[in-house]
Amino acid sequence: MSLIGGIRPPIAALSVLLLTLAGITALTLGKPDNVLVPKAVLTSQQYVAEDGAVALRASLDESISDLTNTATLFNEGQPVSADTVLDKVGDVYQKWRGTAVIEIKSGDLLAARGESVPISAIDRGKLSAKNGLAPRMVRMDNGQTRLVTLAVLSWKGQPQQLLVASSSLTFPGVSLAGGRAIGVVDSTGRVLSSHGALDAKGAQRQLKSFAGVAAKKAQQNPITAKKPGSGGYTGVSGHLTGDAVKDVRTVGGYATLAAPVAGETTVASGLGLTVVTQVDVREHTEQLTRPAFGIAAAGALLLIGGLAVMVLLGTVQRPLIRLFLESRRLTRGDLARPVTVPRAGEAARVGAALERLRQQLGGAPVDAEGPAPRKGLGARALLAVCAVLLLVWSAPLMLVLNRADDSVRVPNQIVRDQKSRTATVSDRVRRALNEGHADLSAVAALIGDRTSADDMRTVLERTLEDHDRYQSLYVLGGDGAILAQAGRTPHHTAGKGPSAKSLEVTGEGGKKPVITATAEAPGRDGAAVVGEFRIEFLNALLSRQGMGDVRVLDAENRVIGGDSGYLAFQQAPSHLAPLLGKKEAYAAVQRGGSTVRVAAVAPFTGGGEAKSLRWKVVSWQPASGLAIPEYSLQNRTVLAGLLGLTAAAACLGWLHIVVVRPLRELARQAEALAGGDRKTVLYPRHHDEVGAVARSLELIRQQLQGARRGRDGGARTPAGVGRN
Numbered sequence: 001m002s003l004i005g006g007i008r009p010p011i012a013a014l015s016v017l018l019l020t021l022a023g024i025t026a027l028t029l030g031k032p033d034n035v036l037v038p039k040a041v042l043t044s045q046q047y048v049a050e051d052g053a054v055a056l057r058a059s060l061d062e063s064i065s066d067l068t069n070t071a072t073l074f075n076e077g078q079p080v081s082a083d084t085v086l087d088k089v090g091d092v093y094q095k096w097r098g099t100a101v102i103e104i105k106s107g108d109l110l111a112a113r114g115e116s117v118p119i120s121a122i123d124r125g126k127l128s129a130k131n132g133l134a135p136r137m138v139r140m141d142n143g144q145t146r147l148v149t150l151a152v153l154s155w156k157g158q159p160q161q162l163l164v165a166s167s168s169l170t171f172p173g174v175s176l177a178g179g180r181a182i183g184v185v186d187s188t189g190r191v192l193s194s195h196g197a198l199d200a201k202g203a204q205r206q207l208k209s210f211a212g213v214a215a216k217k218a219q220q221n222p223i224t225a226k227k228p229g230s231g232g233y234t235g236v237s238g239h240l241t242g243d244a245v246k247d248v249r250t251v252g253g254y255a256t257l258a259a260p261v262a263g264e265t266t267v268a269s270g271l272g273l274t275v276v277t278q279v280d281v282r283e284h285t286e287q288l289t290r291p292a293f294g295i296a297a298a299g300a301l302l303l304i305g306g307l308a309v310m311v312l313l314g315t316v317q318r319p320l321i322r323l324f325l326e327s328r329r330l331t332r333g334d335l336a337r338p339v340t341v342p343r344a345g346e347a348a349r350v351g352a353a354l355e356r357l358r359q360q361l362g363g364a365p366v367d368a369e370g371p372a373p374r375k376g377l378g379a380r381a382l383l384a385v386c387a388v389l390l391l392v393w394s395a396p397l398m399l400v401l402n403r404a405d406d407s408v409r410v411p412n413q414i415v416r417d418q419k420s421r422t423a424t425v426s427d428r429v430r431r432a433l434n435e436g437h438a439d440l441s442a443v444a445a446l447i448g449d450r451t452s453a454d455d456m457r458t459v460l461e462r463t464l465e466d467h468d469r470y471q472s473l474y475v476l477g478g479d480g481a482i483l484a485q486a487g488r489t490p491h492h493t494a495g496k497g498p499s500a501k502s503l504e505v506t507g508e509g510g511k512k513p514v515i516t517a518t519a520e521a522p523g524r525d526g527a528a529v530v531g532e533f534r535i536e537f538l539n540a541l542l543s544r545q546g547m548g549d550v551r552v553l554d555a556e557n558r559v560i561g562g563d564s565g566y567l568a569f570q571q572a573p574s575h576l577a578p579l580l581g582k583k584e585a586y587a588a589v590q591r592g593g594s595t596v597r598v599a600a601v602a603p604f605t606g607g608g609e610a611k612s613l614r615w616k617v618v619s620w621q622p623a624s625g626l627a628i629p630e631y632s633l634q635n636r637t638v639l640a641g642l643l644g645l646t647a648a649a650a651c652l653g654w655l656h657i658v659v660v661r662p663l664r665e666l667a668r669q670a671e672a673l674a675g676g677d678r679k680t681v682l683y684p685r686h687h688d689e690v691g692a693v694a695r696s697l698e699l700i701r702q703q704l705q706g707a708r709r710g711r712d713g714g715a716r717t718p719a720g721v722g723r724n
Contacts, residue, residue: 006688007317007659011309014651018305021647025640026291026298029402029633037249037281039627042239044417045277047546049253050233051424052174052182053275054544057257058428059172060268062435063095064135064149067165069439069466071151073446073459079155082111085163092442096165097146101153104160117166118148127152127162135267137192138166145169145184145192147271169193169273173427173606175420175585178413180279183207185254187272189215203278206242206250210276213240214254218274222258232545234262235269242278252278260540281413297397301644304393308386312655315382319347320663324689326354327696331703335362341371345378346660346667350693353670357700361707366676379660383652390648397641404630406591410598410623418600418619419587421547426585426602426617428541429552433517434608436469436533437502440519444529447475447521456484460529471534476518478526491516491532498528502609505554513560513568517609535561548598548621553580555614575599576618589623596623662690670697678705 070089074080082101089099090113098114104124121138133150140146146166153161169184169192176182181196181203189212198204217225218236225236235258242250254276257269319342326339335358341351352371359368377385443463447456460473464486474485480495491507491514499518507514515533520526542550542563551572552561557580558569572580575590579601587600599620604611624631662685669682670693682698684691 006686007320007655010651010655010658011312011317013654014312014647015305015309017647017651018301018309018644021640021643022298022301022305024643025301026294028636029294029297029640037241037251038411038629039632041281041411041413041417042241042251043546043627044414045251045253045279046237046239046255047253047544048180048417048421049182049255049275049277050235050237051421051544052171052277053233053235053237053255053257054260055171055174055424055428056169056184056273056275057259057266057268059095059170059431060135060147060167060257060271061266063147063165063167064267065466066093066095066435066439066442067149067151067163069463070442071153071163072462073442075152075154076455076459077446077448079158082161085153086111086113088442088445089163089165092438092445095167097168098166100164102162102164104152104162106159110161115166117164118146119164121148122150122162122164124162135271137186137271139192171195171275172431173424175423177420178279178416180277180420181207182275182277183211185211185215185218185274185276187215187218187274191276192273197279200280202243206252207276207278210240210242210252210254210278211274214274214276217254218256218272222256222262234258234260240276240278248280248282250278250280252276279413281411297640301393304389308389311382311386311389315345315377316347316379316655316659319343319345319351320659320689320693323347323350323354324692324696326351327693327700330354330358330361331696331699345382346663347379349667350663350670353667353674356674357670357697357704360674360704361700366674379663380656383656383660387648387652390644394641394644394648397637398645399641402633402637404624404634406594406596408596408623408628408630410589410596410626411628414626414628415587415589415598415600418547418598418621419585419602421544422550422587422600422617422619423585423602425542425544425547425550425619426604426615427606429538429615429617430604430606430608430610432469432538432541433503433515433533433610433613436467436531437517437519437609439463439467440473440517440529440531444519444521447524447527447529449524453484457486460484460486469533469537470531472532474530475521476528476530478524483527488532490530492530497526498530501612503613505560505613508569511568515560539563542617546621547619548625550617550619553616553618560615572618573620576601576620579618580616590620597621598623598626658686658688659690662686662694666690666694666697669694673697673701 074085085101086099096114098117100112100117100119101110102108102119103110104127107124118138118140126132135147135149138146138148146168149165151163153163171182174182176196179197181194181198183194184192186192191208191211194207198207217238220236222234222236233255235256237255240252240254242252254274257273259266259269322340339351339355339358341355342348355371360366443459456475464470464473470487472487472490474490475483476498477483478497480497503517505513505515512535517531518528520528538561542561550563551559551566553572554560557572559566559572576599579586579599582601583603585602590597590599597620601616601618603616672680678701682694682701684694
């Protein structure tokens with residue numbers, strides 16, 4: 001018999017699958033979901049840590065790039081004093097804790113602003129070596145850590161100078177409300193800086209414990225550290241579970257600083273830093289189900305599955321095996337006993353045909369009366385009955401039982417995290433626009449009345465190459481004429497002078513909004529440097545895992561950008577209306593019909609030119625996508641029902657293809673042979689019980705054909721005819 005054919009393998013496979021599914025059902029659906037911290041809360045801490053890592057990495061890389069580009073712009077102009085350099089740097093950028101200019105050869109301090117820069121940590125003799133100007137982290141006497149960035153100021157005929165800036169390892173825009181703490185950890189597990197709620201007893205100790213664990217986990221390969229196909233963050237990230245006191249447990253997340261594109265590196269991502277967050281969770285999840293439910297569901301499956309298997313054994317397998325034995329007996333010449341005819345169905349038709357053939361082998365005429373098969377359910381109907389039995393168990397699990405309705409309770413920490421993450425994204429967008437305008441201001445400050453169009457174009461092209469946020473850069477004269485341009489064709493109305501607004505949005509009615517930044521060039525008769533932002537750059541800032549749908553809205557609540565499909569300048573979704581009037585970051589659970597979602601809004605706060613836009617960032621996601629107990633139980637219940645349906649479809653479908661369809665064809669051929677058709681050759685479709693009966697019928701056909709030839713005077717016995 002074939003290993004995959006025959007009547008036995010499908011029924012045996014169905015029995016094994018149903019037994020296995022019963023065990024899985026008893027273990028999974030009967031497991032109480034009374035954990036202190038739902039998985040969704042733990043995963044949310046991982047996402048918060050990733051947000052902090054993204055913000056810190058972007059801030060450090062931006063600071064390093066800005067200082068280098070500023071030095072390059074100064075080097076291309078006329079020599080200026082050290083004080084002038086620092087004054088202009090301070091006017092354009094307000095991101096560094098301290099700045100200084102020193103003469104490289106002598107080491108003399110020429111000018112300084114802000115806090116003292118750790119100049120003693122700079123080895124001036126190694127600046128010309130490879131990576132001699134690379135940023136480095138320096139630990140101050142007060143225990144704080146600073147990132148020191150270097151750039152060379154070089155003019156012909158003057159000693160080279162070193163522009164030095166120090167930055168603290170802070171997290172721009174990361175919300176620390178709700179008792180959250182966050183820290184930066186080096187590769188050894190040492191906490192370099194920390195912020196947030198660390199005054200509580202044991203908070204510092206817990207953060208240090210998390211830091212040690214995170215530093216070890218950060219050594220993993222980012223590809224192998226996550227599940228295959230999970231995608232998401234390009235670095236190493238995860239969640240942590242700390243100590244518990246009564247009903248309070250400390251949970252946290254960690255994420256390494258990673259480049260936005262997998263496989264690439266940036267200066268900041270090469271520093272070996274890891275972001276660690278922690279927060280106390282005071283939540284209990286009610287017990288949703290009890291072991292009795294899983295045991296009852298498993299018992300019902302065993303009862304229904306056992307009944308289905310018994311039906312298959314008694315009405316399909318046993319009659320077919322009996323036919324197989326009876327057909328072999330006839331081919332051996334044992335014609336003394338009548339054929340035992342099954343009760344009904346195709347097997348009964350084949351049995352009746354075999355009985356008639358037995359009589360014909362004994363000399364009875366073709367038209368002799370034989371046993372008439374009793375009417376009853378055929379094999380296909382029996383399979384349908386078994387399918388209905390198994391569907392009776394699977395359908396309620398998939399559609400009715402353990403369904404989470406609109407009263408499902410969303411953990412408060414999830415709502416708080418949605419608010420804080422939305423606020424973080426809002427601040428990232430605001431800072432990105434401010435940084436873009438600051439870059440243009442730095443370029444405009446160095447364009448004098450003697451700067452040629454070619455020189456302006458060179459500066460614009462370098463700025464466009466260094467910053468991917470722009471799609472077009474140009475210098476616009478006071479009369480509206482474009483003096484120099486780099487990148488795509490500007491969306492500028494011919495003859496219109498520079499806008500009085502630092503940032504504005506145009507392009508209504510088009511496919512994409514046009515976000516334009518304008519920085520006046522001093523001493524050039526009203527000329528200005530204008531930059532048009534790429535909308536793809538803005539949308540990329542919104543793409544964060546675990547936040548659902550994210551949109552940027554303007555002051556009129558129209559969509560400017562989003563992380564997924566949207567129409568420019570369309571009104572915000574109606575379900576967000578209760579949130580749009582909030583002046584500060586706010587989040588809520590929205591319930592409507594059977595839909596439960598977590599939504600948040602975060603208006604622009606803080607200073608900078610972007611504040612005048614009065615934009616806001618909104619986000620929302622369905623609660624059904626969160627790993628909270630009610631939905632987890634629903635998903636497990638649906639999965640059990642789907643597994644039962646799949647097992648039934650696979651095994652019964654297998655049985656129908658391999659056994660039932662060939663059996664129906666065999667019944668037709670057997671009746672035709674018993675009715676006198678001696679010319680049609682019978683071929684077995686499969687090497688199984690049905691195929692064996694078909695081979696026996698073929699041998700009987702040959703015997704009957706040989707007997708007729710003998711009566712007609714034939715002298716030769718056909719090949720293959722059995723002899724007694």
